[in-house]
Amino acid sequence: MKNLFSIKLGKGKVLLLVACLLLAGTGTAYGAHEFTKQSITISINGKEKTIRTHEETVAQLLSDLGIRTRAEDHISPSLNTKIQDNMNIVYDAAIPVHLTLDGKEKTIWTTDQTVGALLKNEKIDIGKHDQVTPEKNDKIKKNMNLVVQQAFQVSLKDGGKDKKVWTTSTTVADFLKQQELRLKKHDKIKPALHSNISKESADIQITRVEKVTDVVEEKIAFDTKHKKDRSLEKGKEKVLKKGEEGKLKKHYAIVKENGKVVSKELIKEVTEKDSKDRIVAIGTQVSKKEPKASPAVSRSNESSGKEFYVASTAYTASCAGCTGRTSTGFNLKANPGAKVIAVDPSVIPLGSKVYVEGYGYAVASDTGSAIKGNKIDVFVPSKSAAYQWGNKRVKIRVLK
Known part of the structure; x- marks a missing residue:
């Protein structure tokens, strides 16, 4: 029987036919291979794409994609999960953050998005007064330096x-x-x-230390100068010139600590105004009516009076502890110009008339707790006069 389907082909045509058959077979095999792959949607560090794979697990898939994983990476589902068609996979690679906590440094690998989330996951509590740099709301960056200072x-x-x-x-x-x-x-x-x-x-x-200069103004007391006056009856006095107080400024270096003075040093004194002496005339004229003393009479004779020296001070009607009246009842406040002295009655009897050098004629009408022995206290009208009198030795004559 004749082969009705026999066809005579040339050598070239045979080779072409074989190639076509092989290509068709390969295409069919490739199509079959692709058809059996699983379709996967994967997010890598926030970037999403769809791929097809024959890999059996998530770990194999990531390895096939050239991704080397770390324990700190975020992978969902887990690495040993079987791949299924239409699966969604999320991979976020951990990045290093250099944390300094109260001066101690360490490197942390994290996938947290913000500083606050990282601190929470690291169980680092941040108090009201603690300091975090950068701030908790800032985004995490690779190799970021994060400093936490706890208050x-x-x-x-x-x-x-x-x-x-x-x-x-x-x-x-x-x-x-x-x-x-x-x-x-x-x-x-x-x-x-x-x-x-x-x-x-x-x-x-x-x-708190404060250094200041304090200036204090003080008065300079005037001196009293006595001048003999022959035109003035003996025993009488007359003020020729009133005294004037001077002014003195004292400069102090003061150190204060927390508002309290801890040291005070006088650094200089400046005289702003000199004091002027008080000039008093002392009468030396002997009255014509006054009989001449007998040469035979001693100065200590009672008829001419007994003379001796005493220590003297001065006081006013308003001195500390004073009532304004003498021990004999005389009102000093009502008689500021009175000539009165305080005495020790055992030396000068109360009621005695006396003549005090630099003071004049007076009456012994007062006593004092500090007036003992040869000591007297002369009454003056003002404190300045008392300061002016001071403490001095004077001659006194007790008259009959």
Whole structure:
């Protein structure tokens, strides 16, 4: 029987036919291979894409994609999960963050998006006064430097006033800067500015030092000069010129600590006005009616009076402890010009008339607790006159 389907082909045509058959077979095989792949949607660091794979697990898929995973990476579902068609896979690679916590450094690998989330996952509690740099809402970046300074309380004594202050500073100088506290030139601080502080040693004391110059004005008492006057009856006095007080300014260097004076030093005195002497005329004229004393009579004779020297001071009607009346009842306040002296009655009897050098004729009408022995206290109308009299030795004559 003849083969009705036999066809005679040339050599070239045979080769072409074989090639076509092989290509068709390969295409069919490739199509079959692709058809059996699983379709996967994967998000890599936020970028999403769809791929087809024959890999059996998530780990194999990531390895096939050239991704080297770390324990800190975020992978969902887990690495050993079987691949299924239409599966969604999320991969976020952990990045390094350099954390400094209270001066101690370490590197953390994280997939957290913000500083706050990282701190929460690391179980680092942030208090009201703690300092975080960058801030908690800032996004995490690769190789970011994150600094956390946890606050502690400082016992501050500033100018004598105590208070508690929260701080993250590690030195005294930085603490002052953080609290906006300024030291003046002479202020003192403990511990020193360069000293470290921590919650174990957190006591700071500031002493506010003030150096000032204080000027005090004082009066310069005037002296009394006596001048003999032959035209004036003996025993009488006349003020020829009133005395004038001078002015003296004393300059003091004063140091105050926390408002209290701790030292006061006189640095100079300046006379603003000199005092002027008080000039008093003392009468030396002997009255013609006065009989001449007998040469035979001694100065200590009772007829001419007994003379002797006494210590003398002066007082006023308003002195401390004074009532304004003498021990004999005489009203000094009502008689500011009276000539009265206080005496020791055992030396000069009360009621005696006396003549006091530089004071004139007077009556012994008063006593005093400090007037003992040869001592008298002359009554003057003002404190300035009392200061002017001072404490001096004078001659006194007791008259009949």
